[in-house]
Amino acid sequence: MVTVVRHSQIRGLMAMDGTTILELGEIEAVWLDNAGHVAYLSGREGYFSLDQVADISQQTLSTCGRLVVETPDNLQLLHELRVQSFWGDMLGWVDDFLFDWHTGEIAAYVLAGRSVEPLGEHAVFYPKDVEELAPDYLRLKENAYEDLRPESEGLEGFFSEEPQPGQSRVGLMRHRLYPLLLPQDGPDVVQVKVTAASDELVASGEHHSSPLQAATALLHNHWERLLHNLGRSGQRAKVALALARQHLLGRSQT
Known part of the structure; x- marks a missing residue:
């Protein structure tokens, strides 16, 4: 995603x-x-x-x-919230977390504390592992502690963990693609448009090919999410345009 x-x-x-x-x-x-x-x-x-x-x-x-x-x-707040085992034992705290900024859904939690030291500085668990989220603690399900994963393993594949050059190229390609994509486009059409956008950036000579190749592969694999994001971004753009119009009208009337 x-x-x-x-x-x-x-x-x-x-x-x-x-x-x-x-x-x-x-x-x-x-x-x-x-x-x-x-x-x-x-x-x-x-x-x-x-x-x-x-x-x-x-x-x-x-x-x-x-x-x-x-x-x-x-x-x-979720950051630094205490994390307990199913039985109420203190395991540590939420040192970081991943979320989808289009939907607000939590994707993963990064746990810190002495209890995770065998796995490294941090361990990872997921929403499916959460039994209860309270204002002052988060409690894991009964067997979730045994399923904790090292941070590098648990966050593998998430977009937030991609190298920064790759993330910036994805953002650049995303902005180029949004005017070109249509809601009814199928996977083959989307992938052709993604490849065309990538080729244009390579031909400009302003971008290294390696990050672009990684960004292209990522967008090929997430074509459905790309179309979904297109719809949400379009809605937000309409809201922004309406608000800007209201702002200008308000200024003209004062």
Whole structure:
């Protein structure tokens, strides 16, 4: 999934209002809702919902819509939350986590603490391993501790773990592809368009071929997700355009 990011990759990014190009400050916290999904991000200027996120690069996070000044109800932090075994024994804490910034779904949890030292500095578990998520702890299912995996093994294949050159090339190709892709495109058509976009970038002479080849292979394998993201990005673009129009009309009337 090419929209999976780490919490640690989001914190510290500069948030920017995509309709006014104003900087909103750095992202300081990522918040979950009652269902355990990422729902809000926050910084010094306030809160904005995950649905307002238009795009994420390695330097900035682009948003659309108004910030919420007051804290939304029923939110909780996942970062540094205590992790318990099924029997209530303290295992450590959530040092990081991966989530899909289009849907808010958690993809993986990164556990730190002395109990995971045999596996390395961190261990990984998944949403299927969670018995209970409470405001002050996360409890694993009965046999989940035995299924913990070393970080390098447990996060293998996630887009957030791709080398930065590969991630940036995927983002570049994604922006080139969105105007070309149609919702009714099948896998063969999508893959042809992905290859064509890659060939254009190679022909420009401005990009190394190795990261582009890796990005092309990744997008070939995730063509369905690419089309799904196209639909969501289109919806968010319409929202951003409507908000920009409202902003301009409001200014013209003052």
